[in-house]
Amino acid sequence: MDLSPQTSNDISFDDFKKQILEDYKIAVLSRTCSLMGRKEVLTGKAKFGIFGDGKELPQLAMARSFKNGDFRSGYYRDQTFMMALDLLKPKDLFHALYATTDIEKEPMSAGRQMVGHFLTYSLNEDGSWRDLTQQKNSSADISCTAGQMPRLLGLAQASKIYRNLKNIDASKFSKNGNEVAWGTIGNASTSEGMFLETVNAGGVLQVPMVISIWDDDYGISVPPEYHATKEDISEMLSGFQRSDDQEGYEMFKVKGWDYTALMHTYENASDIAREEHVPVVIHVTELTQPQGHSSSGSHERYKSQERLQWEKEHDCNKKFREWILETGITTEEELKSIEKSISKEVRSAKKEAWAEYLAPHKTLKKTLTNLLDKVAAKSQNKSFITKLKNDLIAIEEPIKKELAVSARKAFRFLLGEDFQEKKELLEWTNTFLADTQPMYSKNLYSERPNRATNIPEVKPVYPENPEKVDGRIIIRDNFDKLFEKYPNTLIFGEDTGAIGDVNQGLEGLQKKYGKMRVADTGIRETSIIGQGTGMALRGLRPIAEIQYLDYIFYALATLTDDVACLRYRTFGKQKVPLIVRTRGHRLEGIWHSGSPMGALIHSLRGMYILSPRNMTQAAGFYNTLLKSDEPALVVESLNGYRLKEDRPTNLGELCTPIGVVETIKEGRDITLVSYGSTLRIVAQAVDELKEVGIDAEIIDAQTLLPFDIRHDTLKSVKKTNRLLVIDEDVPGGCSAYILSEILEIQGAYQFLDSAPQTLSAKAHRPAYGTDGDYFSKPNAEDVFERVYAIMHESDPENFPQLR
C-alpha cells in the first residue's frame, strides 16, 4: 500500500494521522450500528434491517471528495457516507429502524421508509429552496435497485446547464456548474436497463457524474456469473472509456479495502468530473457483506466456506485496521479504546432512540387505560371493557396500532349507552385517530399556498374577431412566451429540438433559445424522465417530453417509484417540480392510439394528470404548473394539433385551473362526463341526440388527478339525474375511477333516476386504421345509442326502442 498523504496539497503527518483516525472512527461507528441494528430486528423491535457493513471504506473516500453543492443519488448501503458527512447520526438510524413518526427524531422520512434510505433537506420550513450550494445534498433514496440512476443523470446535467446558461439565477443551486453528482449502485443492479441506459446517456451528454459500483460479487444470493458479461463490470463497460480523440468516461477499478488507493481514486475522479465535466465510473471490487444481504436471511445458506473465510479476511474495516497498525499510525491500545467508546456510544444511542420512540405511546396508553377504566365503571359491559383495558396494560411497549384497536373496539361494548365518560373516550379516540393517521399520509401533494390546485384561473382573452390557427401554433407560441418568461425552463425529448417536436409544437424554438434549452435526446424514455427529475431537484424547471403516450410505460417505473412519491417519502423536505409533456388518444394502431389513463392515474398518485381537450387548455395547464412547484403529466390530444382554434391574446398568461371541470354544453336530460379527444365524439353525438329530443349536458373533466375538487359534476347530476362517463380507456379504467369519484366522493347516487354507467373502449389495444378505431373505441353511434337506451329505459313512450 502507498503511504503518501491523500490530498494533493501536502499535509503534515499529524493532520494525516488525524484524518485517518477520524475515518477509522466513522468506519467503526457505522459497523457497530450495522451489527446492533440487525439485532434489533432479530429481537423484534424493528421489522426489517439492511445495513452498510462491508462497504465502509470506499464511502469514506467518497465523502472526502464530496463538496458543498454536490448531490448523491445512491442506495441503501450508504450509511457510512452519510455518517462521515454528519448527515446521519446513530440515533437517527435506530429511529428509522423503529419507524418513529416524528420527523425531528427520524429525519430521513418520519418513519415512512425502511432504514437505509437517506436524504438531505432541500426546502426551508416555508417550502422555499434552501441554498443548496452551502450544503452537502442527497436526493431521497428508493428501494428499487438502479432506480436512483435516471435521476443521477439529471442531477449531473443541472451542473452543465448552470455552467453554460448564464442568465439563470443559480444562486441557490450552483457555482458555475462545479457540482458533481455522485451515484452509487450495487454490482448486481448494474444489470438493470436503468443503469445501462443512464451510463450511455451520461457519456453522450458529458455530464459531471461519478458512478461508484459497490462490488461484493453478490446480488442477495446470486453469484457473479449471473450478472455481468465476462463476469466483470469494468470489462463490460470498457467501451465507454474515453480516448484522446473521443469523448466518453474515465474508468477506475480499485479494491474496496485499500484505503490510500481509494482516496487517490476518488480525488482524481472528483477533479475530472468537476473540472472537465466528464463522467466517471469507479468500480470498487473485493467488498464484502459481513452480515449477509439483509435481516431477511443469512448468507451462510448460499456462500461457500471458502468465500465466507475470504470475506472475513478481506473485510475492509479489518484491512484498514491492520494497515493503521502496520504503518505505525497508532497503537493497538488506541484503536481498542476508540472501538470501546464507540460501542458505548452506539448502545446508548440505541437505548435512547427506543425510549424516545416509545415515550409518546406510553403517555397515550396511560390516558387511554384511565379512560377505559372510567368507562368500564359506568357500562353494562364492564367485564368486557375491563378485559380490553387489562390486555392493553399488559402490553409494555405499545405501538399506535394497539392503542387504536383497544379504543375502537371499546365502542362495540358501549352500543346504546350514553354517559359523560363515553363521550370523553369518543373525543379522545377521534382526536387520536385524526392526529395519527396523517402521520402516514401527509405530503402526497404540496400542502403549501402555491399548490397547483390553488393557482387561480386566468381565462383566455380573445379579440373581437379572433384569428383561427392550428392548435400547434397556439402551443408553440405559448412555449415561446414561457421560455422568455422563465429562463430556467427547458424542454427535451425525442425529436424535440431540431424539428421542434413531431407535431411542430416547438417549431423554431431551438434556434431562438439554443440547444441547451430545447434539446433532442436519444430514444430512452426512462432517462429522459431521469434528466427531468434530477434537474427539477436542483432548481430548474424541466419539461420532459415523451413522444407518444403509449411509450410512457418505458418510463413508468421512474415516474411511479421516484417522481410521484418524492414529496411523500421525504415528508415534504424535497420537491420535484417536473412537467412531463406527451400526446395521446385517438390515433391508430396498437401502440399509437392508447389512452391508458387508468394505469396512469392509479400508479402516479402524487402527480397531477391533466388531459386537455385542445391546445389552448393545454397551454393554460403549462402556465399554471409553472406558477406552482409540483410534478405533473400533461397529455395533449394528438389529433388536436391541426384543428383550428381561436388565438387568444394572452398566451403565456392564461391559466387553466387544476382540479376544476368545465361544462362545455348545458343540458337537462343527462350528464355526460368525458375528457381529451373523446369529447369531440361526445359533442357530435350530443348534436345528433338533440334531433331526437334529448338534451345532454357535457362536462369536460380536464383534470383526472385530481378530479373535480369543487364537486361541480354533482350539481349537474342534481339537475339531470342521469350520468354516463365516456372515455377510450379499457373497461373499468379511468371511466370507473371518475364514476367512483362522482358516486362515492361527491355522493351523486342519491340524485340518480337511472343506473349510472360507463362507456369505454374495448378491453384490448385499439386496432389499426379507421375501422380499427371505430370498432375498438367508443364512437358517436355508441354514445348516441347508449344515451338513447338510458332515456328509453326511463321513458319508453317518448323514446321507443331504437334497434
Ligand SMILES: Cc1ncc(C[n+]2csc(CCOP(=O)(O)OP(=O)(O)O)c2C)c(N)n1
Ligand atoms: C428493481 C428491484 N428488483 C429487485 C429488488 C430486490 N432486491 C433488493 S436488493 C437486491 C440485490 C441487490 O444486489 P446489489 O445490487 O449487488 O447490491 P448489494 O445489496 O449487494 O449491495 C435485490 C434483488 C429490488 N429492491 N429492486
Ligand SMILES: [Mg+2]
Ligand atoms: Mg452486491
